[in-house]
Amino acid sequence: MNRLVSLVSRARVRWLATPAALLLASTAASAQEVVDRWGPTPPASTYGPRFDSLFSLITTLIGISFLIVLVMLLVPCLRDNAKKGKKAHFDHGTSLHDKRFTAVVSVVVFIVLDAWVLVRAMGDLREAYWNVPAPDTPGIFKVEVLAQQWAWNFRTPGVDGELGTPDDVITINELTVPIGRPVVFNLTSKDVIHSLFLPDMRLKRDANPGAINVAWFEAAKSGDFDILCAELCGYAHYQMHGKLHVLPEADFPAWEKDASALALAAYDANDTEARWAWDWKE
Amino acid sequence: MTARPLLLVTAALALVAPGFATPGDETAAGHDAGNAAEHSEPELPPHSRAPHQVDVTVHDDAWLLVNDYDTFGELAEADPERFEFVEGLLEPKDESGEVIDTYDGYRDKTGRVELRYDPEAEDVAYFERVSAERLTRGHENYIQYCASCHGLEGDGYGRSAQHLRPPPRDFRVGKFKFTKVGVENLPSDQALVDLVKKGLDGTPMYPWALTEGQLLDVIQYIKSLSPPESGWRDVYAVVKGPVDIGEDPWTNDVQGAVARGEIVYHNVGCFNCHPGYVTPARIDEIVTGEGGIAKGSYREDLTLPKIVPNTMYQVQGYKTSILPPDFTWHSIRAGRDRQGNLSALEIARTVGSGIAGSGMPQWKGSMPDKDIWAIGYYVRHLIETYHGKPQARAALMSELRGGN
Structure with missing residues (x-):
């Protein structure tokens, strides 16, 4: 990890930092504008906010997992790339340790993402979208x-x-x-x-x-x-x-x-x- | 080892998945019903045929009316480079080969337009030859863009035409409601292009985005659907562009136009079919008795339009009815210009030309152009003030109904 920090600080930060900082700053400032302009219109039905919150939940979960995956890809790329006197090698991930790691990640992803979203979505469908008022409901x-x-x-x-x-x-x-x-x-x-x-x-x-x-x-x-x-x-x-x-x-x-x-x-x-x-x- | 988590996922999904199917499976039942209906029907009704069951290729060239003998003369005079006057141009013969008559006429140097004799009508008119290839192109585009409503063979009864009111045009009749060329005339190609490009508001006839070339091909095909002796095969028919109601006389006095329009509208009795938009007492003040309507003899409820039954627009042999629009409620069909703005000119043209087969007469000639323009302004004013504005309209209606 120390090697990674030194690597990053040595060369890449200098040309990455400025655009990254600009991007972050502008994103934070205009996030609301972007949502207003390109995002969905505000919900106009009674059950609309439910679906919007489901959408936000999915976006957040996928966003977080995207970041995790990004870090997991970047770290080995930066840590284990080819250097003077060292050749990069390709690993098929066949060791027991790798298989266990894959299994744990899969289960965690399934439980956290899929199951969570599925339960929420089923709730929304049952309680709102499929919950059609009966024909004799007054005021229908x-x-x-x-x-x-x-x-x-x-x-x-x-x-x-x-x-x-x-x-x-x-x-x-x-x-x-x-x-x-x-x-x-x-x-x-x-x-x-x-x-x-x-x-x-x-x-x-x-x-x-x-x-x-x-x-x-x-x-x-x-x-x-x-x-x-x-x-x-x-x-x-x-x-x-x-x-x-x-x-x-x-x-x-x-x-x-x-x-x-x-x-x-x-x-x-x-x-x-x-x-x-x-x-x-x- | 890697297979294990995948198995887990699959098993978990299998457990949850049946929950998806239970509440929403009404489609399945409906699908079965649809299949059953299909099997029990030996022959498809006309609107159910698919495009592949129709021969797209047109095999014969068509001779389509350019204009009747007299009207064409004026056009040809205006283009001496193309048309030359020839004495004894056409000498039609009977079956025994004897010359029946001799016609002078204009010869088209490009050869596309010909003076032709119709033995049934025993008269001549100018016709243009439209090639079978062009008609085939027109038919292909027609099937792509028009046939879903207007029918695969132009009978106005396509798959999507069912239950539609007003019904789509039957092109074999050769009558159009909003080409604005006068109720007796056939529309020019340009008038039809304009109609298709602008569409008809409040109906599924949209402004279509065909190229001018495609559109003209389709129009030739539509014209070729006229049966012998009628439409574009009738030697007596007159092909016209939009009715001429002159320059706008009210450019600097829109308020004056609206005020004059209100008087003309009620004096000539537009409220016989459309609603009246002033109180009965005010109508009494306006009506002079010279506009074609007698003072005091009005319909019972002037706040509602009166249906016109038995129009010439048929669906499967039944002559449909038309409700004249209440301008404060319904959208009017052809009141917009090419830019999409509500236009007094377009409304005035509709009034001037009348609406063929619907009960709306041609007002051009029955009143001065200035008054036709005034009605255009008045109707535009009604639409702009009340259409889509429930509160303003409710206030007007309450006034007309005497506070009820």
Whole structure:
């Protein structure tokens, strides 16, 4: 180890120190800016912070193990490299000591990283992502989503609260939901696989033709958010985006009333081909 | 020895892994149902065919209308280097070889455009020869970009067209809603290019990023879908660019335009189909009786648009209905310029040209261009003030409904 310190201090530090110090300083100063600019948008759903904290946990654990691995690689490189009168040699790590070391590292990595993340992730999935509110939950807001090349068709129940009725609000690439009520999706597709992605809500779920998938979120913030397709679905995949409007509690009933009135005005009882509601899947 | 930790990992994963599968396996059931449906259906419905089941190659050249006899004359006069006037250019013969008639006309020195005789219509028009290779290129691009909605053969009923309202255009009909060329006319290539480049807001018809060359090929293919005697094979049809509503007369007086627009909008009875945006009392003040609507005879609820049933846009034989937009609520289809800004010119052009087959008449000719422009400004003002602004809109509606 002494040899290592002397080695480093002798030559390399001089040309490494300045850029390293600059990099560290600038990283520390602008970390928040980088996160604000390039990082995820702040979570806008009730369960969003859970997934963000899982993400941070994974990033931290992987970051720490990356540093450990980096040190373990650098130390032998610097300590055992070729010098005058000494030839570097390659070691296959076949000795009992090496095998034990590998085994211990593997077990530690598995327990610390994989098991920890797995347990946390399973908890989040069970308690949040898969914990879809039952259809009879009071205040539940049902949305049927019919994906297609290349658009999102949304159907919301309107003032009567029932799907498949003439006052259903049908929109393309635009969805308006209330804040503070669980929004439950039934998703399917007309043609190929799409994926409903609400990045601000931390929700992503595939829409498969021939199957109905279920997903949910509850908005914690009002405002306009992105709706994206997260599954490459053909030429215009990149155009397949929409807007999610989360309305405050005070505004939503008035909006829903007007939307339903206009839906009724647009309803053509004889146009059977225009129907696409299905039996709600729990 | 190294194998041991790996084994441990695998064993541990195997213990935990079943937990993943249990809650999320609804896809599995759905997949089975999908397979069952596929096996029980002997013949695929038209929208379910895959592109490989369609012959992409177009085998014959197509003669597509450039313009009718009279309209083409004006165009040819403007380009004397290319077109020369020839007396007795075309002498169509009947089956026995006898000359029926003699037509003077313009000869295209490049040879692409010809005066052609249609024995069914017993008349002539100028047609352009479009090669089979070009149509094939157009068809290939069409299948790539358009067919998912407009159908593999242009019937407007592609895989993704199901349940869509408004339905995608059936190209065999040769009618388009927002090319802005007037309800009776066929759109020029440039008008179609503009439409595809800008897209139609609020529908899956996006602004498409095809190159101009690709797009023109696709357009030739779409034109070639016209059945005999109609669309681009009709000797009487007139091909036009966007309707001419003149220079903007309101450049320095936008407020004046909006005020004038409000009066014109309500005086000519736009609220017969679209909502009215002033109180019934104010409508009574505005209506003179000369705008085509009688004082006092209005629809019951002027805050809602009125559906137009039985339009010419069909889905599987059913004539669909169209709800005219409420400008404070719905997005309008073709109100933006190439830069994406809401434009009084574009709105005024839609008003001037009308919307073919939908109930929206062509206003050019029925009112001065200045008033058409004023409506453009008024509608733009409505959209900018109320669209996507729930509180402002709620206040307006409450005023119109007398406080309810």
